[in-house]
Each structure stands twice: as structure tokens, then as C-alpha cells.
């Protein structure tokens with residue numbers, strides 16, 4: 383494999399090293415480019431051809447549809463692991479022993495209270511507020527009640543901030559849902575597992591004993607694992623660049639939540655269900671929506687389809703599609719929207735427009751069908767994505783901080799006005 387690249391500009395040649403990763407991915411290291419060429423940089427809108435960092439956390443192969451967390455396949459983790467041990471794996475690099483996992487969970491439980499004054503901030507939101515906006519705001523507000531989490535340079539201080547956030551984030555996510563449904567806030571129960579406690583905080587009724595079907599917790603646990611990390615996607619890159627200014631973990635995650643909210647990113651799971659519902663209302667006319675998706679004059683996109691990296695099936699979509707059938711069968715639910723989704727997928731996979739552009743279902747295409755079956759409101763779908771992605775964001779932030787990476791500050795090519803003199807208003 384090549385170990386260097388040569389660039390020739392105006393007859394002068396410049397050599398740059400090529401780095402090779404553990405899965406044989408290669409990148410031209412251009413750290414010296416601007417200095418060596420007297421100011422020439424690169425430009426790459428959307429960073430489609432640009433690596434931002436070297437990372438040991440998650441590996442994707444878009445052509446082969448491979449996803450691994452710290453070397454373990456997503457298929458194995460979804461089948462054999464639980465969400466909390468997957469979180470530990472992503473953040474610290476190894477699957478935990480029983481003792482390590484028990485201590486991790488105990489440390490999280492010890493931080494699961496949220497300051498009562500945070501409720502005054504929640505009260506300030508209208509019921510119509512989108513839960514992702516509430517979650518981002520409350521995550522940032524947490525800083526005021528946990529100031530020791532901001533300036534963290536030692537691993538011990540980072541660990542303290544990490545367990546605080548893993549403990550309080552599900553509480554805030556559940557609060558966002560209870561606010562939407564005008565229900566009293568629930569304090570959770572530290573005798574429950576991490577995911578079961580999150581479910582209780584979302585669904586427990588104050589005047590009834592909390593009971594839940596184990597299949598529901600298993601389905602949520604699997605979905606959270608599947609969403610836990612995805613290398614340098616839009617929201618993770620946001621977390622890393624905000625964290626690179628040493629703004630602190632909570633502020634970095636709050637920014638990541640806002641990036642995930644967008645319908646081209648995590649917000650797609652809500653947009654998929656809204657699209658499938660529209661098709662159902664429209665008599666199930668999938669062909670009309672396929673035509674809209676292909677019409678360049680029409681801004682409509684087939685939500686839940688396509689991916690910047692996967693040019694084959696998103697392995698998570700495959701797992702979620704099977705899980706959707708299983709959950710609906712276990713819960714005895716018939717959802718016509720699942721059949722519409724399968725019909726759309728079949729049509730798209732046979733349509734040259736989608737085949738030529740390698741557009742396959744992504745993680746967001748089927749996940750909403752399971753969330754609906756679990757009575758999770760559609761505006762909470764992206765919050766569920768954020769709860770799943772939290773350990774990945776934390777792992778990537780920690781790797782960036784421990785790696786002492788420089789502040790992120792891209793360059794540009796200026797295309798505005800050249801120097802001109804100020805004109806008095808009477809002369810304009």
C-alpha cells in the first residue's frame with residue numbers, strides 16, 4: 383500500500399505521508415500543506431472526502447455494510463450485550479467485568495437525582511415545545527447545577543462528569559415526554575436496570591403499580607445499542623468540535639442534540655413515520671411518493687433512505703426490520719404502516735433511481751415503527767435516538783480530550799468583495 387502522496391503545483395512537488403488504519407483505510411496527512419505551499423488549503427463541502435481525526439471507537443465499512451464498536455460486530459452486540467455494557471465498551475474500550483459493570487451502574491445510580499430547581503426551567507416551556515429542544519436546553523442548564531463538570535482535565539474528573547450525565551440524561555428525556563403529555567414527573571427507581579428505569583420514568587402512572595412486559599424493555603435496549611455510536615456523523619462531529627474548545631461535556635452534548643434534531647440526521651425517524659402516515663392517508667399510493675422522491679423539482683425525499691457512508695444496506699436497518707416484526711408479533715399489534723414501509727423498500731430496491739445512487743434503508747427507516755408499538759409519541763423518536771447515542775458522543779468527546787486534540791477551526795476560500803472604501807450615507 384502507498385505510504386506517501388505527491389502533489390504538484392506550478393511544477394513544484396510536495397510530498398505528504400499516507401496513514402493507514404487498522405482496517406487498512408488510508409488518508410493523506412495534510413497537516414503541513416498550508417505551510418509548505420505558502421497558504422494553499424483544501425476545500426470539501428460536507429467533508430465527504432475529509433477525515434477529521436483518527437479514532438479507535440467505531441469502524442464502518444459503507445460498501446460492505448459493516449458496523450463495529452471497539453471491534454465487536456453490531457450483530458453480536460445487539461444479540462448478546464445490553465445497553466449499559468455497550469456504553470461501557472464504547473467509552474472505556476473493553477467489555478466490562480461483572481465487578482466493573484456493577485460499579486459503573488452504582489456510580490450512575492448515585493448521581494440519578496436532578497436538582498429540583500431544574501423543574502422551574504422545564505415549567506417555562508410551552509407544552510407545544512419539541513422534546514429535542516427541551517432536552518438540549520435542559521442538558522445545557524444542567525451545567526449550572528454541576529459546575530465541577532466543566533473544567534475536567536484529569537480522567538477522574540472526566541469520569542465524574544460522564545457518570546453524572548449518563549445518570550441525569552434519561553431523567554431529562556423522560557421529563558421532556560411527561561411535559562408533552564401533561565403528566566407529573568417521575569423520579570425513577572434505582573432498584574431497576576438502566577433501561578427499565580428510563581422506561582418507568584417515561585410511562586409509570588402515579589396511581590398505579592409500575593409493570594412492564596420484558597419484551598418492551600428488551601426492544602428498547604436493542605434499539606439503544608443500535609444507535610449508540612456511528613463514528614464521525616454530523617452530531618458526533620459537533621460534539622467533538624464544541625468539546626475541542628474545552629466548553630465542557632454537557633455543553634458539547636447539548637450542541638450534539640441540536641445537530642441530531644435535523645430531519646436529514648436523527649430527526650429522520652420522526653419524518654419517516656410522518657411520511658408513512660401521509661402515504662397511508664393517501665390510500666397507500668407508494669408510487670406517487672416514489673415519483674416525488676425522484677423529482678428534482680420536488681423537495682420531498684424518501685425519508686429513512688440513503689446514507690453518506692453506507693452504499694449498501696445499513697446493518698442496523700436489517701436488524702431493526704426483523705425486530706419490528708418480532709415486537710409487533712409479541713405485542714399482538716397490527717400496524718399497516720409496517721406493510722407500507724416494506725412495500726416502499728421493495729419498490730425502491732428495484733428502482734434504477736435508487737439502485738444507481740445506492741440508496742438503501744438506513745437506521746431511521748424502521749425504528750419509528752417499533753417506537754410506535756411501544757406507545758412512544760412520534761416527537762420523542764429523536765429523543766430516543768439521543769438517549770442511545772449518548773454513550774457514543776461521550777466516548778468520542780473523551781477520546782478527543784484525552785488525545786489533547788487542538789481546537790477545531792477549519793479554513794475557507796473567501797469569495798466576497800475586495801477592499802473598498804466606506805461611503806457616507808449621502809453618497810450611497
Ligand code: SDX
Nearest residue numbers: 612615646647648650675683684685686687688689690739
Ligand atoms: C442518520 O452519518 C451518519 O452516520 C448518520 C446516522 C448516524 O447513525 O449518525 O447514520 C444517522 O442520520 C441516517 C440518515 C437519516 N436521514 C434520512 O433518512 C434523510 C433522507 N436521506 C438523505 O437526505 C440523504 O440520503 C442523506 C442526508 C442521509 C445523505 O446525503 P448525502 O450523502 O449528502 O447524499 P446526497 O444528498 O448528495 O444524495 C446523493 C444523490 C442525490 O441525487 P443526485 O443529485 O445525485 O441526482 O442521492 C439523492 C440525492 O438527491 N438522494 C435521495 C435521497 N437521499 C439521497 N433522493 C431521494 N430520497 C432520498 N432519501
